[in-house]
Amino acid sequence: AQKVTQAQTEISVVEKEDVTLDCVYETRDTTYYLFWYKQPPSGELVFLIRRNSFDEQNEISGRYSWNFQKSTSSFNFTITASQVVDSAVYFCALANFYQGAQKLVFGQGTRLTINP
């Protein structure tokens, strides 16, 4: 069974602090994709990153970075020098591809609040 666990339900930090959002996944597939989405207060889901199971290189995009470790089945997301605009709910997701169809399995989300 596919499962994504985001153990941190809520995180609150002061602006400019670094913050890491944890994501642990379970799958028996050898080929899979992992995603992070951001859901700001306005409600839409914004795609942040996609990572395939064969690429364990860390990725950095501006203040955002992602650490993928297959050995621990984790795909953690770090925001450096956080800003108030980073306040949102963040979802980690696992793509399950079966019989020609793709499904995203989402974690429960982490609500991140950045205080000024």
Add this chain to the structure above:
Amino acid sequence: DSGVTQTPKHLITATGQRVTLRCSPRSGDLSVYWYQQSLDQGLQFLIQYYNGEERAKGNILERFSAQQFPDLHSELNLSSLELGDSALYFCASSLRTGYDNEQFFGPGTRLTVL
């Protein structure tokens, strides 16, 4: 703006009623997905269509149905509505279907069942 449009943005209805949610995918995308986001269940996959054909079903109730039309827009029909169906319903689209296809989400339709 993801390029995926959903109408209506908000819908308020009563128990027992039927509603239709509409989704237009990004230009060129052939796959459409429907998800439900509720407080107790989180974000759950409901169903996927690819170029007019149903490809996968998730936790979709029998009271719910969907279809994708020749112009690739999709509709999600919810009938015999219950209070527990109140949720945010997202549509997403991707170019094709496969592991590496990013799903781009629409703004959602917030359904309130009274």
